[in-house]
Amino acid sequence: MNSQSKHKFLKILLPTSLIIITLAVITGIFSYQYFTRTLLEPWHEKQQNQIYQASQQINSTFINSLKLLGFASGELRNLLEQSYGDSSHSSQNKEQVAPMIQELFTTTPNLFQVRLLAPNGQEWVRYERNTQQQMISVPKEKLQNKSNRNYFIEGHRIKSYESLFTAIDLNIENGQIERPIRPTFRAIKPIVFNGERYLAILNFNFKQSLDRIKSNSTLAFEILNSDGYWLSHQSTMKTWGHLLGKPDQNLQTIDNELWQLFKDAAPNTVIHRGNIWYSKLSFSTHPLVDFNDNNQLFLISRLSDGFVTQIQTQVFWSVFLSLLFICSVVLITVERFLALSVKREQSLAELKQEKEKLTLVNRQLKRAFDRNERMQESLIEEQKLSALGLIVAGVAHELNTPVGGIQLIVGEVKSYIHKLESQLEQPDLAVGSLAALKEGLNLIEQNVIEANDKISSFKRFAADRKHDGIREFSLNDTLNALVQALDRLFIEYDAKVSVNLESRITMCSDPGFISLVTQNLVENAIYHAYDLDKKKPIDIRVEVLENRFVRIVVKDYGKGIAAEDKTKLFEPFYTSNRGHGHIGLGLHLVYLWVHDVLKGEIYVISELNAGSEFIVTIPVRVEGKASPEPLNLGIDENTHR
Numbered sequence: 036m037n038s039q040s041k042h043k044f045l046k047i048l049l050p051t052s053l054i055i056i057t058l059a060v061i062t063g064i065f066s067y068q069y070f071t072r073t074l075l076e077p078w079h080e081k082q083q084n085q086i087y088q089a090s091q092q093i094n095s096t097f098i099n100s101l102k103l104l105g106f107a108s109g110e111l112r113n114l115l116e117q118s119y120g121d122s123s124h125s126s127q128n129k130e131q132v133a134p135m136i137q138e139l140f141t142t143t144p145n146l147f148q149v150r151l152l153a154p155n156g157q158e159w160v161r162y163e164r165n166t167q168q169q170m171i172s173v174p175k176e177k178l179q180n181k182s183n184r185n186y187f188i189e190g191h192r193i194k195s196y197e198s199l200f201t202a203i204d205l206n207i208e209n210g211q212i213e214r215p216i217r218p219t220f221r222a223i224k225p226i227v228f229n230g231e232r233y234l235a236i237l238n239f240n241f242k243q244s245l246d247r248i249k250s251n252s253t254l255a256f257e258i259l260n261s262d263g264y265w266l267s268h269q270s271t272m273k274t275w276g277h278l279l280g281k282p283d284q285n286l287q288t289i290d291n292e293l294w295q296l297f298k299d300a301a302p303n304t305v306i307h308r309g310n311i312w313y314s315k316l317s318f319s320t321h322p323l324v325d326f327n328d329n330n331q332l333f334l335i336s337r338l339s340d341g342f343v344t345q346i347q348t349q350v351f352w353s354v355f356l357s358l359l360f361i362c363s364v365v366l367i368t369v370e371r372f373l374a375l376s377v378k379r380e381q382s383l384a385e386l387k388q389e390k391e392k393l394t395l396v397n398r399q400l401k402r403a404f405d406r407n408e409r410m411q412e413s414l415i416e417e418q419k420l421s422a423l424g425l426i427v428a429g430v431a432h433e434l435n436t437p438v439g440g441i442q443l444i445v446g447e448v449k450s451y452i453h454k455l456e457s458q459l460e461q462p463d464l465a466v467g468s469l470a471a472l473k474e475g476l477n478l479i480e481q482n483v484i485e486a487n488d489k490i491s492s493f494k495r496f497a498a499d500r501k502h503d504g505i506r507e508f509s510l511n512d513t514l515n516a517l518v519q520a521l522d523r524l525f526i527e528y529d530a531k532v533s534v535n536l537e538s539r540i541t542m543c544s545d546p547g548f549i550s551l552v553t554q555n556l557v558e559n560a561i562y563h564a565y566d567l568d569k570k571k572p573i574d575i576r577v578e579v580l581e582n583r584f585v586r587i588v589v590k591d592y593g594k595g596i597a598a599e600d601k602t603k604l605f606e607p608f609y610t611s612n613r614g615h616g617h618i619g620l621g622l623h624l625v626y627l628w629v630h631d632v633l634k635g636e637i638y639v640i641s642e643l644n645a646g647s648e649f650i651v652t653i654p655v656r657v658e659g660k661a662s663p664e665p666l667n668l669g670i671d672e673n674t675h676r
Contacts, residue, residue: 059358070350082312082336089248096244104222108235110135111151115228140170148238154231156182190223190234199223218242259333263287310338437482448475510540530571543656548632556589556649564593587651596641
């Protein structure tokens with residue numbers, strides 16, 4: 036390359052490289068954002084599902100608790116009525132109600148305490164689940180006074196027909212937080228008895244509901260109460276700060292900006308900021324339920340910052356290395372392109388010469404293709420004539436016997452007429468001649484009827500083959516006419532063909548093509564399935580499937596077909612017996628007729644030395660119009676596989 040070419044080369048290469056690098060940077064930025072968003076999107080969907088499932092779980096827990104509260108309050112009222120006037124609160128009555136309460140404990144795993152508080156706050160009765168998960172009735176001396184608890188005060192605030200759900204907190208016994216801690220919410224319903232107000236209280240373990248919400252190091256789930264304290268967190272050190280003396284473990288203190296976003300969020304709506312998805316869960320008001328003001332919960336799903344950073348790093352390096360590789364390839368390609376531009380003129384000249392050569396070769400190929408097409412057309416016409424000759428020979432053979440019989444008997448009748456003329460004067464002899472004459476006429480009539488039946492059969496066969504399109508026809512008549520037309524072929528090759536039809540079958544299809552398909556399959560079995568000197572039994576079985584399809588099965592009991600040949604059986608010009616004049620078009624044409632004209636399917640079941648079954652399935656009714664004039668080949672022995 037001379038100096039002038041080098042200068043031109045650099046003049047184009049430098050600005051081109053700058054444009055390529057600029058486009059690569061822009062593409063890299065958009066690719067990084069797109070792939071990062073794509074990889075994180077499934078995780079964001081998991082976060083939304085986590086919040087939705089948690090919301091459903093909590094709502095379901097409250098709804099079930101409300102049902103249990105109604106049942107339990109009714110049982111406790113019964114206990115009050117039965118114990119009325121008994122200052123000792125008859126233990127016998129309490130034992131009677133115990134089986135009903137026992138059923139609640141058995142069917143509700145998160146229920147751990149059922150109580151009835153007297154108007155002064157004293158526990159009148161208490162049933163609870165012990166460490167062996169059994170229900171026990173707490174002795175009278177261990178019953179406590181709960182008049183100083185908020186839920187007792189709130190319980191007396193609601194109307195007598197309402198129920199109350201308290202805020203979720205920790206269970207307290209004898210003034211101390213129970214250990215291990217037990218997250219608890221309470222369902223309360225007033226019972227008015229003898230003008231006094233009792234409270235039925237059910238304590239539920241909220242930990243079981245929390246345990247059902249899946250959480251891991253990548254996708255963490257948290258619950259905050261209305262004051263910003265964690266009720267659930269991966270780190271137990273952060274939970275229940277307002278009850279365990281850890282006031283600093285509060286979102287408002289740790290991240291006030293995020294807390295304000297939570298507070299300002301619309302209720303029961305899933306929102307996200309960055310990798311945090313959250314929802315402010317406010318329980319819908321129920322006409323008979325009063326939710327404590329502190330019942331509002333915040334559900335939070337956090338995607339680990341480390342996990343997000345890992346994805347961003349992977350995407351960055353993937354995009355960077357990909358663009359680096361692409362830029363390198365593009366720059367090398369541009370450099371090679373510019374270097375080869377020097378040889379452009381020479382290459383164009385060479386291409387021009389090659390084009391001229393290709394044009395010449397194309398003309399030669401076109402002439403060869405035209406010759407091949409003409410040869411195929413000639414071959415098809417030859418097969419048409421061959422099929423026509425076969426049919427004509429069959430007609431001549433079938434009519435020869437009755438027509439010959441007619442000629443013979445006509446001669447005999449003439450002879451009897453001459454005798455009758457000479458015997459008119461001798462009545463006894465004339466009677467005998469008349470009897471012979473009548474017998475001859477009867478034989479003539481029988482032969483004429485037989486010839487007429489043959490001609491009618493061939494007319495039906497020819498009408499089907501004429502191909503007048505899709506029409507209503509009897510499949511029984513079509514197949515019977517075909518078998519009768521091929522009778523000479525069966526005799527010649529010692530073939531016995533049996534036709535088995537379920538009943539009379541009426542179709543709307545193309546009878547000509549159905550006849551052609553069946554004929555070709557029968558002839559294929561005659562020419563290929565058996566040795567020449569063997570008897571050739573062939574079965575044609577027809578059955579209707581669901582009143583929608585007809586299945587035609589042509590079965591032979593001959594040599595069978597090798598597995599490697601079955602895959603090529605319907606290919607054009609494939610034959611396993613080319614040495615005997617077969618060119619391999621028969622089954623290929625059958626395949627085309629079945630699929631393209633009759634809108635059906637064909638397949639073969641065969642094993643070596645076990646015979647073959649060609650199975651054709653076609654619709655009973657073919658909508659539309661059949662294809663134009665068929666390739667009306669009888670397909671003789673020279674056109675099969």
